Amino acid sequence: MNWFPLQRFTVYGNSMLPxxxxxxxxxxxxxxxxLKVGDIVAIKINVKEMIxxxxxxxxxxxxxxxxxxxxxxxxxxxxxxxxxxxIIGKVIxx
Numbered sequence: 001m002n003w004f005p006l007q008r009f010t011v012y013g014n015s016m017l018p019x020x021x022x023x024x025x026x027x028x029x030x031x032x033x034x035l036k037v038g039d040i041v042a043i044k045i046n047v048k049e050m051i052x053x054x055x056x057x058x059x060x061x062x063x064x065x066x067x068x069x070x071x072x073x074x075x076x077x078x079x080x081x082x083x084x085x086x087i088i089g090k091v092i093x094x
Contacts, residue, residue, distance in 0.1 A: 005031040007089065009042050011051055015067030015074065016040075020051060020094075030089035040091040041065065045079055051091065052076075063087065 007028045011020045019040070020026065028042045035041065039054045043065060052065035052075055061081040067073025076082065 014072045015069050016051055017069040019068045026091045027093040028089040029092045033090040042088040043086050
């Protein structure tokens with residue numbers, strides 16, 4: 001669990017264009033959030049942190065996430081469904 005409810009992340013790469021641009025900072029709420037399809041989340045896969053959009057959710061499989069720019073995104077199409085524990089939090093700004 002994160003010690004602070006808010007964390008700042010910087011978007012890297014083009015995977016979230018046009019919604020989020022490379023170099024743009026986002027605020028992520030890390031405590032007690034409820035996710036729904038369409039939410040943007042910060043995730044950690046292995047040691048890499050990424051910003052992606054929730055495309056599908058399943059109570060037993062977790063979340064399927066994708067970048068808005070599907071041609072330039074490494075996402076669940078590459079690494080599969082992610083566990084809830086791999087979700088850092090929900091992007092609340094911008």
